Amino acid sequence: MTTYYTQDHEWIEVDGDLGTVGITDYAQGQLGDITYVDLPEVGAPVAKGAAPCVVDSVKAASDVFSPVSGTIVAVNETLADAPELVNTDPETGGWLFRVTLSDPAELTGLMDKAAYEAFVKDL
């Protein structure tokens, strides 16, 4: 399993052709208290760069962009009652949706953990 990061502060953990997507700890810290997550429909197609998911904080609603194209195969149902998991556990328990990758080549161009940490440090 490898985890990749986007410049929009999403992470995707890839296992074969299955990717699990969430937002980074940096992103949750910037957004502040998360009060609601609008999750996509299971079975819906998603294109790389589309916004299938919205994270609501006290301050604002923010799009979460899919790092890859594919089909949504699962969403994190626990967030319906506990959206704050995205704050407290953003990179594991606070995952948002799972997607089957239609084009794994889209992963090239994403950052690895070290590159993302360096990217965030410069912000």
Add this chain to the structure above:
Amino acid sequence: MTEGAPERCANSERGLCVSESIEDLDEAPPAAETLPLDAWHRARGGRMVEFAGYWMPVQYEGIIAEHLWTREHAGLFDVSHMGQLVLSGEGLDAALEAVLPIDLSTLRLGQQRYSFLLDEDGGVLDDLMVQRWPEAVYLVVNGATKWDDMAHLREALPDAINLNYLDEHALFALQGPEAAAVLERHATGEHPLSALRFMRFGVFELAGVPVTISRSGYTGEDGFEISLPGDAAEQIAELLGAEPEVKPIGLGARDSLRLEAGLPLYGHDLSPETSPVEAGLGFGINKRRRAEGGFPGADRILAELASGTARKCVGLALDGRQAAREGAPVFSGNKLVGIVTSGGFSPSLERPIAAAYVAGAHVAHGTVLEIEVRGKRLTATVTALPFIPHRYCR
């Protein structure tokens, strides 16, 4: 008073919104200025954003925690971006009554009142607080509008009226049920602080620093607003911040607190496109002025007071957890009947709430409407304002 809007996302079109500037990225804004308490905010872990041309703390430990702390204890807000103006000169009352719908003949020394600057059409140019000082009137205006306000006042007032901008003064608010106990420990003056009731002010000293304290605020809680010399800002923030009941509170919680309290935010719930009557602020048109008129937009405003307005600002309580934001359309069935002007998650009610301008046929409390958010319809019920009862010390 108004203000405290948290940032809108400048880069929300692409990627998670992590920019907090409200500035338009296409036009390089003038560099934001720092306020007297800047270093103190940063040392306390405040996340600083540009707001109204200044670096301001949007949050410290988190908006919900800060919001609830203020409702239960006492929150210290730095609102030094707001404009503090002192007007004086021969014929001051008459001159000011030509620009404000206030009755200054009933505003006595030590009293404070809410009013608005109106344009010729009765639109709101700003909302403000007015204090009667000896031989002067003191105004607190919004930070984002203060330069326009000063230009408007200078233009509208005769040359005999002096307009003095207290740009070296800081302004704090200490808000919450424990604010009075905290401030009484430190305030000395001619009268005890406890003698000060809601919308009254007096001159006091805090640790030897001369300050003007009013019993007022923007949270719906009992509390105080403290005008002080900017060079004493850090000393006074340290003094109050060291009290166990007090935590520093950012602009984010300031906005959620005022929304729960049903208090309007200028530039959002109030603008030149809204009249004070539509906004539900008819109390700001004082009795004698209703009879006599003679203020900007009086024709429209007096007609609205007599026969009502086509739309009204109402509170909406939303079902579910998804918030509606400014600009979201409000529907009754398929009919567009209004627009949200402020919206967010209420930490105290643990549900989303909003303020919206809604057509008169749909403003009765209990009316069920729908708000469109990102293509979805959210159910919302017209609710009496404030959402959370005021706890002023009257």
